[in-house]
Amino acid sequence: MRAVRRLVAEPDVRSRRTRIVLAPRGSAADANTDPDAASQTLHVRKALSLGIVLVVVHLHLLGFTVLGPILPALAEHFSLPASKVGFLTAAYPAGMFGALFVWPKLSDAIGRKTVLCLTLVGVGLGFVFQGMAIQLGWPFWAFIALRVLSGAFAGASPVVKAYIADISRTDEMPRFMAWREAAATAAFIVCDGRMDSRTFSDCFYPFCAVR
Numbered sequence: 001m002r003a004v005r006r007l008v009a010e011p012d013v014r015s016r017r018t019r020i021v022l023a024p025r026g027s028a029a030d031a032n033t034d035p036d037a038a039s040q041t042l043h044v045r046k047a048l049s050l051g052i053v054l055v056v057v058h059l060h061l062l063g064f065t066v067l068g069p070i071l072p073a074l075a076e077h078f079s080l081p082a083s084k085v086g087f088l089t090a091a092y093p094a095g096m097f098g099a100l101f102v103w104p105k106l107s108d109a110i111g112r113k114t115v116l117c118l119t120l121v122g123v124g125l126g127f128v129f130q131g132m133a134i135q136l137g138w139p140f141w142a143f144i145a146l147r148v149l150s151g152a153f154a155g156a157s158p159v160v161k162a163y164i165a166d167i168s169r170t171d172e173m174p175r176f177m178a179w180r181e182a183a184a185t186a187a188f189i190v191c192d193g194r195m196d197s198r199t200f201s202d203c204f205y206p207f208c209a210v211r
């Protein structure tokens with residue numbers, strides 16, 4: 001009686017491609033394959049990746065919305081006339097807009113995960129340096145430059161959407177995209193309106209002893 005055989009993918013070292021070969025059922029290749037374990041591992045990795053992406057989205061938008069409660073205090077800190085307060089609110093989205101033309105192409109070249117990690121680090125450092133600008137009395141133009149630069153790192157929204165599309169099935173994509181919107185919306189309701197410039201710098205400038 002002929003043994004039942006199945007298709008197994010093996011790497012072809014010479015051609016650097018994957019070739020399909022027949023292997024008998026019950027062989028070592030079959031023993032190393034556990035569909036349930038593989039499916040569970042894939043599910044955990046997908047959930048972890050999606051959770052990290054949602055955190056990235058939230059922090060990117062938080063960099064913009066955090067300015068709302070402290071806007072009067074910042075205007076007073078920099079002694080701004082009413083005509084220049086708009087620069088504070090426009091700087092961050094201006095950086096986001098400019099970066100929309102950069103991050104998608106860069107993600108195609110170096111990978112979406114790499115870009116998302118880079119932007120997350122950039123936004124985090126932007127928080128820290130904005131706090132430094134307040135604590136150390138940097139000029140207004142330096143603070144605005146930091147806001148624009150932080151916004152540029154936060155302008156990776158198309159990369160987030162592309163990454164979600166990459167890891168999701170067709171039936172999962174609407175749900176994952178809705179979660180992304182929820183993470184972004186949450187950034188608008190996190191700040192409770194009780195922050196001032198000192199609280200802002202204490203939150204985003206935690207590693208320096210200068211006060």
